[in-house]
Amino acid sequence: MRITCIGGGPAGLYFALLMKQQNPSHEVTVLERNQAGDTFGWGVVFSDQTLAAMRTADAQTADEILAAFNHWDDIDVHIKGRRMRSGGHGFCGIGRMHLLRILQTRCQALGVDLRFGCELQDDATIDADLIIAADGLNSRIRQKYAATFEPDIDLRQCRFVWLGTHRRFDTFTFDFQQTEWGWFQAHAYRFDEHTSTFIVEAPEEVWRAAGLEAMSKEEGIAFCERLFAKILGGHALHSNASHLRGSAQWIRFPRVVCKNWVHVRAPLASGAAPTPIVLMGDAAHTAHFSIGSGTKLALEDAIALAACIAEKPGDLTAALTHYVQTRAVEVLRIQNAARNSTEWFENVARHAQLAPEQFAYSLLTRSQRISHENLRLRDAGYVARFEQWLGERAGLPAEQAAVPPMFTPFTVRGLTLKNRVVVSPMAQYSCVDGLPGDYHLSHLGARALGGAGLVFAEMTCVSVDARITPGCPGLYTDEQGLAWARIVDFVHTHSSAKIAMQLGHAGAKGSTRPAWDGIDLPLETGNWSLMSASPQQYLDGVSQVSRAMGREDMDQVLADFRVAARRAAEAGFDWLELHCAHGYLLSSFISPLTNHRSDAYGGSLENRLRFPLEVFRAVREVWPEARPMSVRISAHDWVAGGTTPEDAVEIAAQFKAAGADVIDVSSGQVSKQERPVYGRMWQTPMSESIRNRVGIATMAVGAISEADHVNSIIASGRADLCAIARPHLANPAWTLFEAARIGYAGPVGLEWPRTYLSGKSPLERDFERQRAQAGAAAGAQEAALKAMGV
Structure with missing residues (x-):
């Protein structure tokens, strides 16, 4: 093939040498607008995994890079006069210029045609079978064919400057400094025998307040030297961006996401073949420097595309299709991780409220x-x-304190939960006339025996017309109260779990069939009238149309909630939650998507919260003072014009002021137009924001499926409790099972029912064998990496 790489950075150079190595008959050209010795960076970072992939792709280049690397395992976090250190992280640093020289030399040795100082104005002058557009962040090729690539560029909220210093850092070092204007942070690491990269970063508003926008380049550098004087130890900071003046050296990170990576250019001449143009490296995607992935992504792009071409010789179209299908998935994972990391550094002020130990763990x-x-x-x-x-810190005596975070106790008001695992309220649609029976005794009883600290009953309705389906439970009759008391007594008698009641009203989402007969579809017969904040049809053209509530309706709902709360207290429930999420009645007041009222209950967020807060206060008045109350909210409607995570902070603050103890942070299900962004623990960032900005305990929900997830969330201060839903449907003893899987035998925070104890040891032994096998495999992999020099 005739291959032209536009851009002589790591992506273009590495792909060029890999293709020339793969087939010396390829004609490979690299066009770089700068001169060979030009560079505008300091050091770059790789992980051990990237080095291993490079070693497999081209051992000679990897060996040269490895010989020049400075390797470290430790990360130091400095904040508030403290230093926290952790090890085993496996990173390597190398000077960007040194890396480019190695790649350039290797290209030349293989016969790649390197052309420097080549300012390309138009790709139409390139006659090639394959064009690689590795022309960087401000890619002209991406811009020219934007209609195909569909780039989405998001300028992030922090300003940063890329500097260097002769202070030799022996660890990857983070230093956080609080100033009168806000927090600044430094990311520092050594990349050769004499020099370290030193990146200074601050939120835009902090940067402006400090006056850096008006400073010269030299004044800005001097400001950073004074701010980080202690960690610099008397060493100066230097800039190698001679082409930039004044505050222009401070930039905002652009997150680049392209919907497509391949554009097929029309033939240059009659009878010629069309030419695919492939974006690579920063032209295709960016990942924030805080996870050190820019160069890593570029090199791994090159490795992946070269491998796809080798696997499908003679069929470039198939190779490119396979490349995009496989590579895009991994890039998206890294970009999602980078987004989380970016947002963390944009909100240092929030995290800095944590104790230094937890701050470092969160980082x-x-x-x-x-x-x-x-x-x-x-x-x-x-x-x-x-x-x-x-x-x-959770209150355990020192001799018992060293337990996984999920097994620490949690105390709120007069209640202490033995651990942080919660069985989510999950609709079962298995009642007759709102009466919970043997099924609910079995369902909730089994999960109480399964080790969780708190077990929620499903949303229980405060009136017959408040039900979602005819199969939903209620607390609007004395008979229902007695049926619930039977279940509560079982949980208290046979387990150490606590049990919670969630009260709600379906509103416009009521009078529907059970989920297995058609989720959200109206009943075929026997429908009841619906009401909500404003007239609403949840499923356009399908659902019933609800009427807007009047004052009389509100007074009746207030009374219904109050009576149901009294019955819940009499039944012995330990905890009460008010359901204000997912488009149900109280949620319909909060969301601007469903509240179009023009009276005192519509318009501003303050007004939209008015009725849900009235209900909360009415319930809190009759709920025992020593027992906690939580509120479930939809922290994000995932629809333009709907409730946002910023609104959720104010919503939580208002409920806190009214007496709520915990916010159960869910999202969505308010509109069928929603477009959620799913992933592991996908709603946890909203929980963290509310917890650490409002100063209220939170419950995280959403794709939390392993003990490892729970431990990470609790330990980092992102939530105080984790509600687990679907995994508890598959395994009522999820908590006991996960404890055995991670090798925790208790007894703190973990209680096996004595009737089940004979199953504990075999389960633990089985998981112990699995961990040993995994450890042996990891050891073999590590030995293989060491044998390769990694």
Whole structure:
């Protein structure tokens, strides 16, 4: 093939040499607008995994890079006069210029045609079978064919400057400094024998308030030297961006996402073949420097595309299709992790409210790709010390404190939960006339025996017309109250779990069939009238149309909630939750998508919260003072014009002021137009925002499916409780099972029913064997990496 790479950075150079190595008859040209010795960066970072992939792709280049690398395992976090260190992270630093020289030399040795100082104005002058557009962040090729690539560029909220220093850092170092204007942070690491990269970052508003926008380049550098004087130890900071003046050296990170990576250019001449143009590296995607992935992504792009072409010789179209299908998935995962990391650094002021120990743990796990057990593999001593600290902070005596975070107790008002695992309220649609029976005794009783600290009953309705379906439970009759008391007594008698009641009203989402007969579809017969904040049809053209509530309706609903709460207290429930989420009645007042009122209950968020707060106060008045109350909210409607995570902070603050103890942070299900962004623990960031900005305990929900997830969330201060739904449907003893899986035998925070004890040891032994096998495999992999020089 005739291949032209536009851009002589790591992506273009590495792909060029890999293709020339793969087939010396390929004609490979690299066009770079700068000169060979030009560079505008300091050091770059790779992980050990990237080095291993490079070693497999081209051993000679990898060996040269490895010989020039500075390797470290430790991360230091400095804040408030404290230093926290953890090890086992496996990173390497190398000067960007050194890396480029290695790649350039290797290209030349293989016969790649390198052309420097080549300012390309138009790709139409390139006659090639394949064009690689590796022309960087401000890619002209991406811009020219934007209609195909569909780029989405998001300028992030922090300003940063890329500097260097002759202070030799022996660890990857984060330093956080609080100023009168706000927080600044430094990311520092050594990349050769004499020099370290030193990136200074601050939110835009902090940067402006400090006056950096008006400073010269030299004044800005001097400002950073004074701010980080202690960690710099008298060493100066330097800039190598001679082409920039004044505050222009401070930039905002652009997150680049392209819907498509391949554009097929029309033939240059009659009878010629069309030419695919492939975006690579920063032209195709960016990942924030805080996870060190820019160069990593570029090199791995090159490795992946070269491998796809080798696997499908003679069929470039198939190779490119396979490349995009496989590579895009991994890039998206890394970009999602980078987004989490970016947002963490944009909100340092929020995280800095945590104790230094928890602040450092939160930083280490910020991307959600590094979990609690992954940290333990990296540095067991660090995790053991942290667990001891966290356990003591949760109130455990020192001799019992070193337990996984999910097994620490949680106390609110007069109630103490034995651990942080909650069985989510999950609709079962299995009642007759709102009466819970043997099914509910079995369902909730089994999960109480399964080890969770708190078990929720499903949303229970405050009147017959408040039900979602005819199969939903109620608390609007004395008979229902007695039926619930039977279940509560069973839980209290046979387990150490606590049990919670969730009260709600379906509103416009009522009078529907059970989910298995058609979710949200109206009943075929026997429908009842619906009401909500404003007239609404949940499923356009399908659902019933609800009427707007009047004052008389509101007074009746207030009375219904009050009576149901009294019955819940009399039945012995330990905890009460008010359901204000998912488009049900109280949620319909909160969301602007469903509240179009023009009276005192519509318009501003303050007005839209008025009726839900009236209901909350009415319930809190009759609910025993010593028992906690939570509120479930939809923290994001996932629809333009709907409730946002910023609104959720104010919603939570208002409920806190009214007396709520915990916010149960869910999202969505308010509109069928929603477009959620799913993923592991996908709603947890909203929980963290509310918890640490409002100063109220939160419950995280959504794709939390492993002990590792729970441990990471609790340990990092992102939530105080984790509600687990679907995994508890598959395994009522999820908590006991997960404890055995991670090797925790108790007894703190974990109670096996004595009738089940004979099953405990075999389960633990089975998981112990699995962990041993996994450890042996990991050891073999590590030995293989060492044998390759990694």
